[in-house]
Amino acid sequence: MRITILGAAAGGGFPQWNCNCRNCAGVRSGAVRARPRTQSSIFVRDDQAADGVLFNASPDILEQIRANPALQPNRRVRDSAIAGVVLMDGQIDHATGLFMLRERGSPLPLWCTDPVEQDLTQGNPILRVLGHYCGVQRERIVPDGTPFTIPGAPGLAFRAFALASKAAPYSPHRDAPVPGDNIGMLITDRTSGRSAFYAPGLGEITPPLFDVMSGADAVFVDGTFWTDDEMIALGLSKKTARDIGHLPQSGAGGMIEWLDQMPANARRFLIHINNTNPILDEDSPQRAELARHRIEVCEDGVTLEI
Structure with a gap:
């Protein structure tokens, strides 16, 4: 499959x-060697298909489509390679890009859990x-x-798993989580049998x-914060990474410790990286x-063959 x-x-x-933290100010001035990035989303296709599945619709979706011609195959007057959209949660940075996909001639195929559907109908009524x-x-x-499968991407199979994280701030589940507020997804190419886990x-x-x-042959997991107190140390928040639903990379029980235990042949990627992360x-x-x-x-714009 191609991700x-x-x-x-x-x-x-x-x-x-x-933001004028060291990273943001540094990338603007050229003092820090770093690449700008848009808000997290991936597009997944099997090895033979032009169409695929969009995972999360970020507010940057139009810029992302322009930057990745594979999403606009130009087969007819109105066209898109997005066969369906899967939401991993109901957060603003993962759902408000749905507004930018409104110029369709048919209803937008959207996969999400019941709690996310409720949040995006009531607390932040995007679907309405x-x-x-x-x-x-x-x-x-x-x-x-x-x-389960998605009709527009028959070469792929999907399995969703409830995660411990946080619902969006406008959700009634923000401080009382329910299964389905956040999910991880195992995506499998039905021909090759190779798979990726996205969370x-x-x-x-x-x-x-x-x-x-x-x-899984590859994992794409939460890379938001390096330390648990990252935002506190910068004076930007009073909450730790874990308080807002993100496992930091460093420290005891952090993401690095877990990824070190993965099979040697598995590729490990961090995604959803906060601007403050060193x-x-x-x-x-x-x-x-x-x-x-x-x-x-x-990094934005990279296509990986898994």
Whole structure:
């Protein structure tokens, strides 16, 4: 299968519009060797298909489509390679790009869990608004590992798993999580049998979830923060990474420790990287540490063959 990284940054992108942290100021001035990134999203196709599945619709989706011609195959007057959209959660940086897909002649095929559908109908009524345009053909995701397929991408199979993380701030589940607020997805090419696990928002890894991750040929997991107190240390928040549903890379029980236990032949990628994370600086000791652990940092516009 082919996975295109449309966006690799967390909410706000990189550099963030109002941020002058070392990373954001440095990339603007050229003092920090880093690549700008849009907000996180991937596009997945099997090896033979032009059409595929968009995972999350970020506010940057129009820029991402322009930057990746594979999403606009130009086969007819109105055309798109997006056969369907899968939402991993209901966060603003993963769902508001749906507004930009409204110029369709038929309802938008959308896969999401019940809690996300509720949040995007009530707390942030994107789906209701789209009803005034193309409409939405919503398909239910049950995050229990049951396999399912998406008609426009028959070469791929999907299994969703409930994750420990955080629902959007406007969700009634924000401080009382329910299964399906956030999901991870195992994506399998039905011809080659190769698979990838995608979880851009991941607050905790349990042994059963790690078993799923360990069976994948590649994992694309939460790269939001380097340390648990990253935002506190910068004076930008009073909450830790774990408080807002993200497992930091460093420290005891962090993402690096878990990824070190993956099978040797599995590729490990970090995605959804916050603008404050020092791994964005390609010359940083943190980036060098990731390289020692054979962990890669996602970049916009890269297509990977898994």
